[in-house]
Amino acid sequence: xxxxxxxxxxxxxxxxxxxxxxxxxxxxxxxxxxxxxxxxxxxxxxxxxxxxxxxxxxxxxxxxxxxxxxxxxxxxxxxxxxxxxxxxxxxxxxxxxxxxxxxxxxxxxxxxxxxxxxx
Amino acid sequence: xxxxxxxxxxxxxxxxxxxxxxxxxxxxxxxxxxxxxxxxxxxxxxxxxxxxxxxxxxxxxxxxxxxxxxxxxxxxxxxxxxxxxxxxxxxxxxxxxxxxxxxxxxxxxxxxxxx
Numbered sequence: 001x002x003x004x005x006x007x008x009x010x011x012x013x014x015x016x017x018x019x020x021x022x023x024x025x026x027x028x029x030x031x032x033x034x035x036x037x038x039x040x041x042x043x044x045x046x047x048x049x050x051x052x053x054x055x056x057x058x059x060x061x062x063x064x065x066x067x068x069x070x071x072x073x074x075x076x077x078x079x080x081x082x083x084x085x086x087x088x089x090x091x092x093x094x095x096x097x098x099x100x101x102x103x104x105x106x107x108x109x110x111x112x113x114x115x116x117x118x119x
Numbered sequence: 120x121x122x123x124x125x126x127x128x129x130x131x132x133x134x135x136x137x138x139x140x141x142x143x144x145x146x147x148x149x150x151x152x153x154x155x156x157x158x159x160x161x162x163x164x165x166x167x168x169x170x171x172x173x174x175x176x177x178x179x180x181x182x183x184x185x186x187x188x189x190x191x192x193x194x195x196x197x198x199x200x201x202x203x204x205x206x207x208x209x210x211x212x213x214x215x216x217x218x219x220x221x222x223x224x225x226x227x228x229x230x231x232x233x234x
Contacts, residue, residue, distance in 0.1 A: 043230075044225060044227050045223075106167055107223060109162040
């Protein structure tokens with residue numbers, strides 16, 4: 001069965017601190033995709049990143065970085081030098097490829113981690 | 120380009136009333152998803168369509184919920200009769216399989232309160 005676990009319910013940091021959000025997933029498929037979405041206080045869901053199961057390269061985008069490790073089934077997200085605007089709920093999600101390599105976008109979400117960055 | 124458009128943004132109704140939520144996906148997208156978000160259960164997939172055809176409705180809570188997609192540019196999620204436990208934010212999302220990214224584009228959500 002597919003499952004995504006975000007063990008951290010809430011994290012509070014002070015501005016400029018680094019923070020890592022954990023994500024552990026379960027799947028029986030060899031081809032799958034992992035995502036992070038951000039939900040700011042306004043409520044919309046914003047796509048941050050996608051990773052496929054064949055690409056374990058870590059990725060950095062500005063202050064954001066992602067660490068994908070298949071050996072531990074983890075896809076952790078680090079924010080460097082956090083800012084107040086980073087305060088949001090962050091969701092990790094899993095999508096399994098269907099029909100071979102086709103990816104429909106059917107996502108299974110973790111419960112989310114609420115990040116509060118204090119000034 | 121316009122994103123996914125949902126209406127209404129907020130709905131307050133009384134138990135027993137019929138509720139209809141509407142969604143216009145991004146033009147050209149061939150998948151449409153309805154998700155529900157609650158504090159207790161997080162983000163749950165209710166149903167999704169491919170080319171207007173329902174593919175998986177296993178997440179629909181019960182017979183009170185129904186969803187339709189009469190054409191590529193419109194979908195509805197109906198609750199009849201509504202109950203207080205249906206109070207949640209309902210998100211519609213669309214995607215384009217051909218891009219093979221699995222990225223969902225979400226609407227801003229419809230916040231439903233059933234009194």
